[in-house]
Structure formats: structure tokens, C-alpha cells
Amino acid sequence: MKNFCADKIGCGLSEPRSFGSYIFRLGFLFLMVASISMARAQTAPHLVSVTPADGATSVPTTSSLVFVFDQDMDTTVPFFQSVPPFLVGNFDIESPGFSQQLSGSWGADQRTLTAKPQTQFSSGTFTWTLNPDGGIDELRIKSEAGIELPTVTGSFTTGDSVPTCDPNGLPSTWGTYGISKSSNFEQTSAADPVPQNDDTAFIFSAFVSSPQSGGTVTAGSVTLPNGSQTNLTFFGGSGQFFETPATEADLNSAFPAGNYVLRFTQTGQAERVINMAMPASAPPVPKIANFAETQAVNAGADFILRWNAFTGAGSDDQLSIFISDDHGTILFQAPDLCVPRVLPVTATSVVIPANTLQSNQTFSAYLTFGHLFYNSTNTVPQMSGFGSIARETHFSIKTGSGGSGSAIPATLSSYVLLPTGNPQFHLTGTIGHSYAIQRTGNIGTPNWLQVGSVTMDTLGTAVFEDTQVGKAFPLFYRAVAN
Helix, strand or coil: CCCCCHHHCCCCCCCCCCCCCEEEECCCEEEECCCCCCCCCCCCCCEEEEECCCCEEEECCCCCEEEEECCCECCCCCCCECECCCECCCEEEECCCCCCCCEEEECCCCCEEEEECCCCCCCCEEEEEECCCCCCHHHCCEECCCCECCCEEEEEEECCCCCCCCCCCCCCCCEEEEEEEEEEEECCCCCCCEECCCCCCEEEEEEEECCCCCCCEEEEEEECCCCCEEECEEECCEEEEEECCCCHHHHHHHCCCEEEEEEEEECCCCCEEEEEEECCCCCCCCCECCHHHHCCECCCCCEEEEECCCCCCCCCCEEEEEEECCCCCEEEEECECCCCECCCCCCCEEEECCCCCCCCCEEEEEEEEEEEEEEECCCCCCEEEEEEEEEEEEEEEEECCCCCCCCCCCEEEEEEECCCCCEEEEEECCCCCEEEEEEECCCCCCCCEEEEEEECCCCCEEEEECCCCCCCCCCEEEEEEC
């Protein structure tokens, strides 16, 4: 599912992102798979170099972080970026407005650790930490002898020598604020789309994120038309509040038309008070008009994607289309000011150029109609704000025979202990792929037992319940792509 926020960040709910194969521990702990080596008495390892160097400036946004240590390391300990506020991992990276998860891998020399962002770094100053305080013992970076690396931190500042373009037309260094009410649908045939079959089909979100140049947002709240006020939850300069009612009727009842007030405070500045008047009207549900053609696209030729008209759209409303591969990389979007590619709200089709998509693959696509009832880029310095009511339809595009591609690591979430005593959790991964569910009772010396399997549905989601008898807590789970 995609956000409806400016620059696709800040709503508090984001599209699925891959940041490693997760293990899920009962008791709300997320752990990564690791085989723990027995410790032997040795000196503690130390970081001898890092690229980019500590304090470096004008670092290309396409760079990776490369750490080199002074002795052989335990490479069975995985790179694990913290997942705030749930878990402290063995790596932190902070920069206002940057929310990507990095993937890490050990080199064959056992002394080099490379961390790469999913796409690239944004512009700004980044502070990184290895083995931050409060992390789980089993995930601490350590030497081959089992001696922990002392906490070490550093920073660098990015800045491309060649000017970059943001497809949304706003600087990537800006912050955002706003409120959004969105309904999410799924189209799997020529029939009308139906509500997305998960607990995030209907969302209300209030959010704010700090600009990278300063003026960090430290507190905020949203006041509803009935006068009730709720504080935003903050972490690292970004705040959010969201609810996911079960139906669209429940969404409209809990968050009706009327005046909403978003308040937030930035360091050294007076409180911002933003009034937004949400209308009652919502856009139509987007529907792909040539769905059958999207299931057999010739990747080597131009393809025209068609949809029903955005009736009732005004000049300030938005229509957008995004297409991504099974790793979440956006391959095509419209509008896109960098191409440039325009997409007026009156459009009912767009051309996907030849060779934009690979052959024999399945891609995720999102068509969004949004009513914008607030839009400002000058009310708060270096921040863009908006208020929207959006409806979005997710569908798949298949090229050639429509292969599913390689599977991304599964993410485990939403733990619950059922009245039967059985653990149950949700998973997200690659659409149509099968994942084996394995369990162990000891993460230090794991003995993984397969306890079932799941196949991701058309949304890339699944639910698993461990019904096997004789379980004894604590328990750790992992999903392994077949």
C-alpha cells in the first residue's frame, strides 16, 4: 500500500519495505536470524576505517557505508538496523526525513561490513551508530571470538555534484505535515475493485516530519471536528497519529467532514496552528479499464494503461500512478517532473514506454484519485503541507508469462496470542511466493523446526497460526522463501 502524503513519506503508514528476514519473538520482540558463536577470551574488536569517513561532506547520495574492523568478525551475526520504537538493533542511522532501511552484508575477509540503502541516501547529514546502547545481546556485532564491538558512532553529509531532480517537484530536504483520509481497494479482474482485505484498508493519518536543515519538530497534536485532541507520537523528529477503522463507513463516522486543527512545535519557534476544512465528498474508486491487457503486456513495446475518469476532480486534485517491482523499487510514475511526464486529473490513460518493465515479471501498480482540500508550500518555511481524501486501487501488471521474480525477505508483524494459546502473526512478502515458517526455542543455539508454510496473497500478505501442540515459551519464528 502506498501513502498519500507529499513525497510519499510522513503518513505513519508506508508501502512495504524489505530490510532483512525477520524472526518474531513472542513478547513483542523482532529478531533476525543468527547463529551465535561460542565466546573465547580475546581483545575487543575495533573499527579501523569507515567509508565515507567520519565528518565527510559532499558524499554522493548513491554511496554505501563500508566498515572495516581490525580482526575477524562473527559473520553469522546479521546486520540489523533498529526498528524504532520497537527494537534496538546493532545499527542505527538518523537524518531528518530519512526512513529507509539499509541492507548489510559481510565480506569474504570477515572484516568488512557493507551497508546499502534501498535506493539512495537523501541530501543531508547522517549520524550512524554500531552496537547502540540497549540492543539485544544476540544481535551485538562481535569478533569471531565472541567479544563485542564497543559502541562507535560517526557522521557524514551528502551532496551530489550533479543537481538531482525530485519527481514531485519539492526539495527532498523539506519536511511535511498534513492529514489524510484514505480508502484502499484491490482489482483482480475486469470487475469493480473491492476493499483491500487487510487491517489497513481504511486509514486516517495525521503526521509531521522535520526539515533536514533544522527546526526539528518536537511535539504535535491533531484536533477533530468534535473538539477531541490527540497527541502525535514522535520519534527522531517525525510524529504521527493514525487509526484504521474496519470499514469506510466507520472511517467517515470517526473522521467526518469539518474543521481539523494540526498543531506542532519546532525547536526555537512558536507553535504552528494549521486549520484544514475537510469536505464530505470523496473521489470515485479508481478502476482499470483494460485490466485483461495488463495481464499480458509486451515489455518491449509501448503500453497504454487506461482507467475510468476521475469525475468531479478540481484543479487542485491529484491523479497518480506508480509501478514497482517485487523489491519495492519504483520503475514508473506519473506525474513525474523529472522526465518530464504530466498527468492531468482529466487523463484516462498513460503510456508506459517500451522497456520500462522487464519481461516475464509481475509488478505492483497503484492508481490514486485524491481530493486535496489543503495544499501549501509557504505557510511553514521549508515544509510542504496538505490535506487529502484519497481512494487508491492496487492491481498487478504482468509481462510475458508473468513470472513472480525473486522473493523478497518476509516481514513478520502484528503478534497476538489467541485464546487457544496458539501464536498468530501477519507476514508480508512477494505476491504469490511460498514461505516456510520455522520455529526455535533458543536463539543462541537455534534448532529450526519447520512448523508450516504460507503463500502470499495478491496483496503480498499472509497470516500464520502455530497450531502444533507441545509448545513452550519463549519461541522465535522466521520465514524462509521457498
